Amino acid sequence: MTTFLGMPAAPPPPASSGSHLRGTDSFPHAAARTLTDDQLRRNLAHATTTIRGKRARVVAEVPDWEELRLAGEALKADTMARLPELLEQLEAAVTARGGVVHWARDAEEANRIVVDLAGAALDRHPQAAREVVKVKSMATQETRLNDAFEAAGITAHETDLAELIVQLGHDEGSHILVPAIHRNRREIREIFLREMPDVDELFPEGLTDEPRVLAEAARLRLRRTFLRAKVAISGANFAVAETGTLSVVESEGNGRMCLTLPETLITVMGVEKLVPTWADLEVFLQLLPRSSTGERMNPYTSMWTGVTPGDGPQEFHLVLLDNGRSRVLADPRGRAALHCIRCSACLNVCPVYERTGGHAYGSVYPGPIGAVLSPQLTGVTDDASASLPFASSLCGACFDACPVRIDIPSILVHMRAQAVDAHARDVDHVAERAGMATVAWLFRDPRRLRLAQRLSRLAGLLARLQGHPRHLSWLPGPGRSWTRTRDLPVPRGSFRDWWEKEGRS
Amino acid sequence: MRIALFVTCLADTVAPEVGVATVRLLERLGHEVVFPPEQTCCGQMHVNSGYPAMALPLVRRYVETFERALGEGPDGGAEAVVVPSGSCTGSVRHQHADVAEQAGDTALAARARAVAARTFELSELLVDVLGVTDVGAWYPHRVTYHPTCHSLRMARVGDRPLQLLRAVGGIDLVELPGAEQCCGFGGTFAVKNADTSSAMLADKCSAICSTGAEVVSAGDASCLLHLGGGLSRLSTTRGDGTPRAVHLAEILASTRADRPERVTG
Numbered sequence: 001m002t003t004f005l006g007m008p009a010a011p012p013p014p015a016s017s018g019s020h021l022r023g024t025d026s027f028p029h030a031a032a033r034t035l036t037d038d039q040l041r042r043n044l045a046h047a048t049t050t051i052r053g054k055r056a057r058v059v060a061e062v063p064d065w066e067e068l069r070l071a072g073e074a075l076k077a078d079t080m081a082r083l084p085e086l087l088e089q090l091e092a093a094v095t096a097r098g099g100v101v102h103w104a105r106d107a108e109e110a111n112r113i114v115v116d117l118a119g120a121a122l123d124r125h126p127q128a129a130r131e132v133v134k135v136k137s138m139a140t141q142e143t144r145l146n147d148a149f150e151a152a153g154i155t156a157h158e159t160d161l162a163e164l165i166v167q168l169g170h171d172e173g174s175h176i177l178v179p180a181i182h183r184n185r186r187e188i189r190e191i192f193l194r195e196m197p198d199v200d201e202l203f204p205e206g207l208t209d210e211p212r213v214l215a216e217a218a219r220l221r222l223r224r225t226f227l228r229a230k231v232a233i234s235g236a237n238f239a240v241a242e243t244g245t246l247s248v249v250e251s252e253g254n255g256r257m258c259l260t261l262p263e264t265l266i267t268v269m270g271v272e273k274l275v276p277t278w279a280d281l282e283v284f285l286q287l288l289p290r291s292s293t294g295e296r297m298n299p300y301t302s303m304w305t306g307v308t309p310g311d312g313p314q315e316f317h318l319v320l321l322d323n324g325r326s327r328v329l330a331d332p333r334g335r336a337a338l339h340c341i342r343c344s345a346c347l348n349v350c351p352v353y354e355r356t357g358g359h360a361y362g363s364v365y366p367g368p369i370g371a372v373l374s375p376q377l378t379g380v381t382d383d384a385s386a387s388l389p390f391a392s393s394l395c396g397a398c399f400d401a402c403p404v405r406i407d408i409p410s411i412l413v414h415m416r417a418q419a420v421d422a423h424a425r426d427v428d429h430v431a432e433r434a435g436m437a438t439v440a441w442l443f444r445d446p447r448r449l450r451l452a453q454r455l456s457r458l459a460g461l462l463a464r465l466q467g468h469p470r471h472l473s474w475l476p477g478p479g480r481s482w483t484r485t486r487d488l489p490v491p492r493g494s495f496r497d498w499w500e501k502e503g504r505s
Numbered sequence: 506m507r508i509a510l511f512v513t514c515l516a517d518t519v520a521p522e523v524g525v526a527t528v529r530l531l532e533r534l535g536h537e538v539v540f541p542p543e544q545t546c547c548g549q550m551h552v553n554s555g556y557p558a559m560a561l562p563l564v565r566r567y568v569e570t571f572e573r574a575l576g577e578g579p580d581g582g583a584e585a586v587v588v589p590s591g592s593c594t595g596s597v598r599h600q601h602a603d604v605a606e607q608a609g610d611t612a613l614a615a616r617a618r619a620v621a622a623r624t625f626e627l628s629e630l631l632v633d634v635l636g637v638t639d640v641g642a643w644y645p646h647r648v649t650y651h652p653t654c655h656s657l658r659m660a661r662v663g664d665r666p667l668q669l670l671r672a673v674g675g676i677d678l679v680e681l682p683g684a685e686q687c688c689g690f691g692g693t694f695a696v697k698n699a700d701t702s703s704a705m706l707a708d709k710c711s712a713i714c715s716t717g718a719e720v721v722s723a724g725d726a727s728c729l730l731h732l733g734g735g736l737s738r739l740s741t742t743r744g745d746g747t748p749r750a751v752h753l754a755e756i757l758a759s760t761r762a763d764r765p766e767r768v769t770g
Contacts, residue, residue, distance in 0.1 A: 028698050031698065035700050035704055351705050355704045392694070393690065393705070395654035395658070397654070397685070397686075400658055410599075413553055417557055418555075419555060436554060443545040443546040443566075446542055446545055449517075452518075485699075486695075486737070494518055494521055497521075498521055498524070499524075499528075499540050
């Protein structure tokens with residue numbers, strides 16, 4: 001007799017290959033390029049040190065900061081625990097207020113939905129330019145929506161200042177909050193001169209690299225775009241399931257222009273950006289600005305619920321993007337990465353990010369959160385994704401900075417084990433596994449450890465050959481990575497030898 | 506009090522002076538130190554490198570060894586386990602039970618939690634368990650202190666090491682700029698991401714040198730191995746004035762009778 005154990009269930013699919021979630025190079029290789037760029041390293045160190053200091057000052061002002069973090073963590077955990085039900089509630093609430101909800105499994109599907117919707121809206125204005133304005137959407141950076149628009153003959157204008165700089169520079173963002181963090185003002189001026197053909201007209205006395213002048217140039221250009229745009233694309237910082245309200249927080253007010261002027265508004269958001277009730281916003285709207293920009297409050301908080309006849313966009317679409325998120329949700333050890341509210345505090349405190357910048361991570365989500373989120377969304381089957389969980393010294397600064405207490409170091413360690421298992425049979429990894437197994441075998445028995453300790457003293461011979469009796473300045477094999485910049489002391493008798501010699505055992 | 510020493514595999518093999526100093530310090534304070542020879546390693550390197558299953562036998566060895574030391578039997582009688590490393594203390598507290606649970610051994614996980622509850626990093630043992638901040642040390646040197654990431658954020662030892670250092674006679678304790686930033690060691694990170702690690706080390710070494718200290722101290726032999734390695738390399742260009750790396754235990758163990766310049770770097 002056989003027992004039927006049920007149908008095997010396949011895990012949900014990973015993020016689609018068209019997503020901007022993985023690079024082509026492994027992290028150490030990609031990082032090596034940035035590490036040699038002194039200007040970039042100075043830009044990064046200056047920017048992260050400044051934001052870090054500001055954040056520390058405003059966080060210290062809040063007497064209940066730790067309680068707020070605990071509340072943020074608990075609210076996110078609760079949201080993830082009943083995500084399907086809350087998403088349905090959101091859909092019902094948005095629909096009841098005149099919005100239309102679309103579900104997208106992956107990047108291609110999301111792009112198709114958005115391009116079709118935008119195309120249809122633009123068809124109603126045959127005399128208008130085939131263009132859309134965009135604001136505050138990491139989700140559409142993730143799906144590479146701008147490329148899909150370009151393929152459809154529609155121009156997408158980024159309106160966030162830093163995003164605009166990145167777009168005009170034909171570059172990729174390298175920070176969640178400050179995508180152009182790697183550029184200094186001299187470089188920005190050069191980009192504007194090259195990419196804004198009418199900049200001489202706007203600034204007859206010449207464009208300087210003063211931040212005020214650069215911002216004014218962007219402002220004049222954007223203002224004209226806002227006033228003629230018929231369609232806007234936005235992201236969302238939060239979506240309230242209870243009321244169907246969407247929210248974007250920002251510093252420049254460009255988002256508010258996008259959200260109110262065009263006739264059609266299309267919002268693309270990851271399914272994890274949900275909060276259950278309106279009251280939950282009070283926690284996150286305190287945590288987010290202090291953690292991200294080091295401000296007590298962000299300058300602009302925009303909220304909209306469905307459509308209002310005669311006021312603001314008359315057509316509202318909400319695209320809910322999965323793209324691997326339900327796969328992350330399925331892993332109880334890794335799912336807290338979905339709690340992220342994209343404040344970038346972990347990037348600004350990360351010593352690895354500070355040296356390498358965001359491009360080395362190969363994903364729209366760089367830094368510590370990217371190192372756990374991106375490989376979970378895509379899976380760790382390729383070298384580039386598998387190298388991300390190792391792009392950390394596990395110093396733990398990210399966990400302490402995270403406003404919703406995501407234990408990033410623990411998830412990194414969990415993802416490392418997944419990466420190791422996925423590549424167990426790869427030639428490059430066989431040697432590492434053998435090395436680890438040998439060390440584990442030595443540590444399983446103190447007699448073996450002792451033998452290894454005695455053998456390690458042979459290193460003294462090598463050291464003497466190198467001209468110093470007490471340290472090695474060159475090692476062969478993988479040890480060469482160590483001795484390129486550091487010496488290694490020669491073992492001189494173990495502690496257990498001393499203990500025995502003293503007659504203590 | 507009878508105290509069991511977990512010297513850590515790293516200190517045992519390449520920095521035995523850390524263990525020796527820990528023993529001398531605790532004995533000077535009137536305590537008995539036992540060294541269970543069955544101990545080897547906490548297993549952190551395997552957990553952090555993605556091989557948790559390989560760490561399981563090491564976790565079991567730690568738990569069995571120190572359960573015996575803390576137990577009633579002939580090898581027992583210890584009231585606490587001391588570890589001269591914030592990193593290994595952190596691993597014992599935050600990884601051991603988890604490794605056992607991942608392997609499905611909930612009984613071992615419970616035992617690991619019980620042993621972890623009686624495992625203390627050196628400065629915690631001194632300040633919290635033995636109730637002493639002035640250990641009667643004498644160390645007439647200019648010293649700067651690197652708090653180490655795992656002491657600070659995994660074991661959460663707080664400012665206990667600084668309380669102890671401030672009470673040392675003759676010491677000139679100077680603040681380290683950017684003290685809480687990682688030195689770039691991170692175990693296998695130093696080899697897997699050698700370029701990034703070296704960039705972090707270079708910044709840390711220049712911060713240390715900027716203080717004019719003769720000695721940089723820390724509570725972790727692993728970070729000191731990294732810092733000492735970087736400073737040693739730097740000394741070939743900078744010369745004899747380059748600071749040395751010295752473990753907190755060695756400073757606390759020094760007395761007027763010693764010759765502190767003999768401490769190794």
